[in-house]
Amino acid sequence: PDQIDEQVKQDRYDILMQTQLTNTEELNNSEIGSEITVITDGYDSVAEIYFGRSEADAPDVDGKVYFRAPKGKYTFGDFVKVKIDEALDYDLIGDAIN
Numbered sequence: 047p048d049q050i051d052e053q054v055k056q057d058r059y060d061i062l063m064q065t066q067l068t069n070t071e072e073l074n075n076s077e078i079g080s081e082i083t084v085i086t087d088g089y090d091s092v093a094e095i096y097f098g099r100s101e102a103d104a105p106d107v108d109g110k111v112y113f114r115a116p117k118g119k120y121t122f123g124d125f126v127k128v129k130i131d132e133a134l135d136y137d138l139i140g141d142a143i144n
Contacts (some may be wrong), residue, residue, distance in 0.1 A: 067135060068111070074133035079142065094144070096120055096138045099106040109136035 084098040087105070087117055094117065096111045113128040120142070132139040 066088060070136055071133070074109070074136070074138055077130045077138055078133055079130065081127055081129050082111070082138075082140075084126050084128045086120045086122060086126055088122060094102075095139075096126075098126065100138075104137065109134075109138065112137060112139045113142050114140070115142035 053125060058082065079080055080098045086096055086098040088098075089096050090112075090136070093112075096115055096123045097112045099105065099108065100111055103111070105111060111130075115126070126142050127144050128138075128140040129143050130138050130140040
């Protein structure tokens with residue numbers, strides 16, 4: 047009986063999510079040009095690109111780091127140095143430099 051209106055809840059949620067997106071975009075943009083170590087989680091055969099996560103990223107929670115390298119060069123669990131050249135909303139893209 048003491049709950050606030052559903053629209054107020056939704057409005058607050060929307061504000062928080064927009065703030066989070068803005069903060070994440072700023073953080074990701076600051077990574078452009080840097081080199082980070084990524085643990086390989088897999089290969090997206092449709093996009094033909096590897097993906098993994100940095101030491102700051104939790105699996106299934108945070109964004110991913112996508113990186114270009116010849117298919118078959120890396121396997122699950124390999125550590126790869128990646129030079130970041132693009133930032134998306136929640137993800138980073140770069141090239142393997144190992």
